[in-house]
Amino acid sequence: MTLLKNKNLPIYAVIFAIIAKLYFLLTHHIQEDAFITWRVAQNLLDYGVIGFNGNTKISASTTHLYVFVSYFFNLIFGKDNFIEPLLIFNTILFTIGSLFLSHILFKNNWHKAIFIFLFGILPPSIKISILGMEYGILFFLEMALLYYGFQKEKKWALIILPVLILFTRIDTVIFLGIIFLVDIFWNKKIKWSFVLGGILGIALSVAFNWFYFGEWVNNTIVAKKLRYDNHFTLQQDFDYFRLNYGNFWGMVKLPGDFNPFMILIALFELACFIYLIRQREKRNYFLWIIFLFAWTKQLVFLSQKSLFDWYYWVPQILLFVPVIIFVLEQKVKRNLWLSLLIIFYILPMLAFQTVHSIATGNGEWNYRRSIGLFLDVYEKDKKQWILLEPAGYIPYFSGLKTIDEVGLVDKQIQTEIRKDKPHYWINTVKKRKPKYLLSYNNLFEDQDSAYYKDHYKLLKEFRIKDHLKSDNKILEKIYKLKPSGSDYNLYEKIRN
Incomplete structure (x- = not known):
């Protein structure tokens, strides 16, 4: 039985x-x-x-x-x-x-x-x-x-x-x-x-x-x-x-x-x-x-x-x-071994993953997704292109056609990497003229800043620090303890 x-x-x-x-x-x-x-x-x-x-x-x-x-x-x-x-x-x-x-x-x-x-x-x-x-x-x-x-x-x-x-x-x-x-x-x-x-x-x-x-x-x-x-x-x-x-x-x-x-x-x-x-x-x-x-x-x-x-x-x-x-x-003191494993390893690992997932979820779902949602509302023409990295949240929620820096979702950029790897980004911008650029860097301080200033305007800055607040004080402490996400600058092509 x-x-x-x-x-x-x-x-x-x-x-x-x-x-x-x-x-x-x-x-x-x-x-x-x-x-x-x-x-x-x-x-x-x-x-x-x-x-x-x-x-x-x-x-x-x-x-x-x-x-x-x-x-x-x-x-x-x-x-x-x-x-x-x-x-x-x-x-x-x-x-x-x-x-x-x-x-x-x-x-x-x-x-x-x-x-x-x-x-x-x-x-x-x-x-x-x-x-x-x-x-x-x-x-x-x-x-x-x-x-x-x-x-x-x-x-x-x-x-x-x-x-x-x-x-x-x-x-x-x-x-x-x-x-x-x-x-x-x-x-x-x-x-x-x-x-x-x-x-x-x-x-x-x-x-x-x-x-x-x-x-x-x-x-x-x-x-x-x-x-x-x-x-x-x-x-x-x-x-x-x-x-x-x-x-x-x-x-x-x-x-x-x-x-x-x-x-x-x-x-x-x-x-x-x-x-x-x-x-x-x-x-x-x-x-x-x-x-x-x-x-x-x-x-x-x-x-x-x-x-x-x-x-x-x-x-x-x-x-x-x-x-x-x-x-x-274990034949001897198995319960002790098991208790030690759970208390000193399993539970701390579970706690760490919980904190990590809360912080990372905030940085990606609440923050990075918000960039895609902003673009979804701002740009109704889903045939327009954006150059960015990475190609996950933001293209998915914006619905825009996408050129990613690595070439996972667009093969043409791979051609530029093979031809001139140090300058493939600016070469892609000049050749393909995407309507939007999303960069970790300030492109107006880039070595090619003159070109960017002539052809693009800064549309919006996205900063991770703006997403580290919460009405729940515990969540806010976790967000600040382990901030997840990167700052972005979004540029829009100037109509000529």
Whole structure:
């Protein structure tokens, strides 16, 4: 009878974990790039074209599958009401993915339930769930592959799930590659169904890009590589790693160029992993997969100078899995270990993420979105162009055609970067003559100030300090404690 009661504990944990995270919807902390994907989905809805600016095809989003999912949510709920249902959907999928992971790692249902809840309220899990990116779907698909494909050994999962995973993000070839290598090493044979799934996934993703967009890989990859390409010496590479490692191996971003706290966490994660894999158990097969994948992805992306923190969410949370297992399976003083973990790590991390989400939500939803809403009211002709960076909130809420500095949503600026990278911004302005310029800098004090003064006027200044006030004194303290956002100057073209 007790076993029957305990059988449903993981399901109850899934429900509680979902509910526990829903209050983050109130913070309006949504990742900038999510709005790029959602505008692409709405462009497909309005023009029948996967693009960003009207009927021009461009793979402005990093993810194809999530574009189609977002398209259907827009279709069902409407453009004004789809965001919350989609964020809840992402949260549900991520939490079900954690349920699959718990089935792989534990036999005891109490352990599964505690794991699901604690795992689900850590900062990377909250960000994967609520911030609007494709990682909720991706985590669900990846954990479903491990559970159904390699735990249950279902051939359909080995064929279909790699296709969906690769169509979500092409860089998941790292995840699938690690699984392939560990599986061969562990089982001494090749799962040909999995190989077929991988081949089909790569073929579908590449073929879709080529036949629809006329390119082998997503435009976002090309644009970021072109814009952020820097040639570093060995010493510069080392300095770069020293300055940034703490942001990617840890759960949270902290200021400063030395982060001993993150070193301790990384070492503890590694120690727990080594402790757990001393014996050749079936579970350790999966621990090897997730741990090697997490380290490999972080090293690959950090080596490529990829500073976008969402690339690291899934590795961050997977690296912490051995810690939770280690604590839950202590034979002596387990409750003490668990209490220490919750009091000194889980709860502080949850508190930090809450403060971070409130502050960032204010800086992006309340502040950056207000710039887009201002332009939406001010400029009724949605065929007018704006040059800015980044291409998320402001283009989405203004509805204007957009040239972004990186070239994620407009390929023509990439041509200017290739021709003359130091001067590509002013060259784009002179050639394309966008009606609006939005800049972090005062263009009238720029080296090309004469041109700007002759052709543009300062329309409005947007300052983050004006958005650090609230009737709620606690919120105001959080806003001022961790201000989020940048100052902008908005310029309008002078009619000649």
